[in-house]
Amino acid sequence: MDDESLSSVSTTVTTRTSLRTSARRLTPGVLTAILGAAAALVTTQLTRVSSMLVAIILGAILANTRALPLRTAPGIGFVAKRILRVGVALLGLQLVVGDILGLGLGMVGAIVVVVVVGIGATLLIGRWLGIGLTQRLLIACGFSICGAAAVAAADGVIDADESEAASAVGLVVLFGTLMIPIVPLAGRLLGMPDHEIGLWAGGSIHEVAQVVAAGGAIGGGALTVAVLVKLGRVLLLAPVLAVVSLWMRRRTDVTRSSSRSSRPPIVPLFVAAFLALALLRSTGVVPTGVVDVVHVAQTVTLTMAMFALGCGVRLAALRRGGVRPLILAALSTAVVAATALLGVTLLGTA
Secondary structure (H helix, E strand, O other): OOHHHHHHHHHHHHHHHHHHHHHHHHHHHHHHHHHHHHHHHHHHHHHOOOHHHHHHHHHHHHHHHOOOOHHHHHHHHHHHHHHHHHHHHHHHHHOOHHHHHOOOHHHHHHHHHHHHHHHHHHHHHHHHOOOOHHHHHHHHHHHHHHHHHHHHHHHHHHOOOHHHHHHHHHHHHHHHHHHHHHHHHHHHHOOOOHHHHHHHHHHHOOOHHHHHHHHHHHOOOHHHHHHHHHHHHHHOHHHHHHHHHHHHHHHHHHHOOOOHHHOOOOOOHHHHHHHHHHHHHHOOOOOHHHHHHHHHHHHHHHHHHHHHHHHOOOHHHHHHOOOHHHHHHHHHHHHHHHHHHHHHHHHOOO
16 A cells, blocks of 8 residues: 555544544533523423523523533533524525515515614724624624524624623513513503504514513414514624624734634624525425425524533623623613614604
8 A cells, every 4th residue: 555545544444533533522512502402492382482592591591500511611612602593594584575566665664674773883882882893793793683583694604702692682682572572561651553563573582482472461463463564684794794794804803812814704604504595495495394394493403502501601700791781782672672662653664
């Protein structure tokens, strides 16, 4: 056997050994996330509460009531980042651009305004409060677009500290859940019809699951329009992250603190996949059976990822982070809700 053949064999053996080692490191954490997701999915069947919301809460409870074994950390981190990106990409197949456009150009414009104003105001308020850029971006994307999934997706672009991502996820759960009863009650006090309250819920509440809960509480046809408006905000995840990525690349160039190889891509692969699947679904060529199967896969992967993110929500770390992120989250929620209300009132029927 010549030297070239020996080198090829050696490389193959080394690669296989490395893969086996990586698999052994990841297995405990991945299995923990699978079990957590399974528990959340069973709970959902019994209570009808969103599996993703349940998964975040279960993960947070586990992380704060007993120490997770150290050997689970690599796998939990893998699920929170890699598996989450798969779930976000698959989410694209649930979007039909035509359905969202069917809300009317006025409401589509209102959706864009909600996201742009929400992100811009959150960044400015956070700067005034002295909060770092990466944490501001995570809170801005999570509160203005689609909750924990947007936080994790943004983290994939800006690579924030784990504690910042966990804090943003915890704040999304807290304030989004508070909005579930507040929006229907406030809408009725303002004398709004169910249809408009549904539009407002979709434009102001953070998580898709939280919007579903609020839309169901409103009744009538509110649930359908609430979900459509929320999916319109989800659709803006791709262009927003592309803009954030370009911004971060320019900051890297200006500071020259990193090599070119460390610059984030203009459009991360999972964001491109999300957008491509949304466009594919909108063509009408994807069979319903395929959409249903992918929906199950998307639910499982995102539930696993939410459990893993929940495991990073440490109450002690939130307390150490101080009151400023809490204030930013409250003000961001208020800005998004007020902007959505104005959008529905002024543009919702345009």
